[in-house]
Amino acid sequence: MGQTLPKPALRPFLAADTPILAAIFIAAIEELAADDYSEAQREAWASAADDEEQFARRLASELTLIATLQNSPVGFASLKGADRLDMLYVHPSATGQGAASVLCDALEKLAGGRGAKSLTVDASDNAEGFFLKRGYVAKQRNTVAVNGEWLANTTMQKSLASDAPKGATQ
Template structure:
């Protein structure tokens, strides 16, 4: 008899999560962004997980952790009340609704705080995901990481009463 897949759950960031979230961050970039970024760009991006600043960014923001059977499989963070700063899902669960669960929760939290719109600086890889959710491209950006240029797109979604 087939066993049902576990349902993802959400919880707040715990200090002990930082190393496993860094591993999810790295695996996500390494395995999911190769069609949009060069190996050098990916490496420069992944190097951010190896700094103390990575943990500080997670704890400074409202960071939610998605879990399956109690193990972290993804995370997303909200900077202030209106900017999705990070959204990363382990490649093993990509396409299984984990990112949707995380962004749904951030949109509801922001809406509950009275925010009218949310922004995100979406990677080229994530842009389609956000577009399907009603985020509209506002501008292209170039950011430098370890002497590599990476492009992303600032996108914005107006939150409705249903949030």
């Protein structure tokens, strides 16, 4: 019979998390983006985690949150500056359990807290449906060079304007 699945929890990134986040990043790209990107394109995209020190610097330079299930990291997302969602990756074994939603809910609030009026993401083609569902609007189609390969993505934006009057408590 139906069991209630636990909701993913959130915690901040620590340097020691780098290897597991690199593994999540690579597995998410290899397995979840295969319908939209060729093997060569996915390899080029995933190569951003080859140099773990460089990957750790990127994670630490942004506001990176980790989603956990039973205390194990299953996904992560990062906010660059006030208004760019840079990374959002969930391990293929943990998709469909709300990890990306919990991560985006938190980063959208934090972006608002940093004064952003909107949040922008360069969404991969396989993730476009996820962002559309959350109210992001496609603004522009891009083709970017990544480690010798050309990859398409779409710049999408969500307005963070709140309906609540200023000073209202929630």
